[in-house]
Amino acid sequence: GQQLNQSPQSMFIQEGEDVSMNCTSSSIFNTWLWYKQEPGEGPVLLIALYKAGELTSNGRLTAQFGITRKDSFLNISASIPSDVGIYFCAGGIQGAQKLVFGQGTRLTINP
Amino acid sequence: DGGITQSPKYLFRKEGQNVTLSCEQNLNHDAMYWYRQDPGQGLRLIYYSQIVNDFQKGDIAEGYSVSREKKESFPLTVTSAQKNPTAFYLCASSIVQGAYNEQFFGPGTRLTVL
Numbered sequence: 001g002q003q004l005n006q007s008p009q010s011m012f013i014q015e016g017e018d019v020s021m022n023c024t025s026s027s028i029f030n031t032w033l034w035y036k037q038e039p040g041e042g043p044v045l046l047i048a049l050y051k052a053g054e055l056t057s058n059g060r061l062t063a064q065f066g067i068t069r070k071d072s073f074l075n076i077s078a079s080i081p082s083d084v085g086i087y088f089c090a091g092g093i094q095g096a097q098k099l100v101f102g103q104g105t106r107l108t109i110n111p
Numbered sequence: 112d113g114g115i116t117q118s119p120k121y122l123f124r125k126e127g128q129n130v131t132l133s134c135e136q137n138l139n140h141d142a143m144y145w146y147r148q149d150p151g152q153g154l155r156l157i158y159y160s161q162i163v164n165d166f167q168k169g170d171i172a173e174g175y176s177v178s179r180e181k182k183e184s185f186p187l188t189v190t191s192a193q194k195n196p197t198a199f200y201l202c203a204s205s206i207v208q209g210a211y212n213e214q215f216f217g218p219g220t221r222l223t224v225l
Contacts, residue, residue, distance in 0.1 A: 031212040042115075042201050042216035043154075088153065092212030097142050097161055097205065098169070099212060103153040 006102030134202030
């Protein structure tokens with residue numbers, strides 16, 4: 001089946017640093033979604049992208065829908081301790097209700 | 112408050128017993144989903160339903176069963192046929208509208224089989 005390659009798998013950074021992670025696929029998607037999951041909780045939707053080339057921000061978070069439709073990027077600026085968690089990308093295809101999820105990027109922040 | 116509820120938060124069962132996990136939503140969403148998450152892993156789709164009284168198998172349906180008798184409810188039964196049932200189970204819902212794919216998740220149920 002379709003797979004998403006999410007990288008890096010984990011990140012250890014200092015508070016205040018910027019963070020970048022990405023998701024790539026061999027298949028084209030019409031939708032890219034970014035979720036954050038905290039320990040023992042369900043994922044929370046951060047940003048949804050529906051157009052190739054689209055750049056969308058949500059506070060300190062910025063995500064981009066790659067122009068090839070095969071990738072997406074998430075950046076977090078000036079990280080703070082509450083940014084800790086696992087970030088998942090997900091790709092969707094028009095007309096199909098299923099999403100394909102990446103394996104996640106675990107973000108750890110040293111104060 | 113609109114949202115998705117899953118109960119219980121933690122569930123313990125003996126090996127060989129069937130167990131049913133609850134998922135309820137009051138978002139008026141047509142579609143509902145069940146995912147399994149193992150430590151350090153992504154989300155794997157078990158079953159999904161786009162409309163009442165209809166559902167489809169996901170990538171790892173073996174050993175699981177579902178029903179969709181009401182729009183608001185999508186319970187998941189983990190049967191004794193599931194070889195490794197200990198995991199974190201997540202329920203999600205979404206509207207069914209063209210290219211709109213946003214899924215919203217419940218808080219999850221952690222199932223431990225002893």
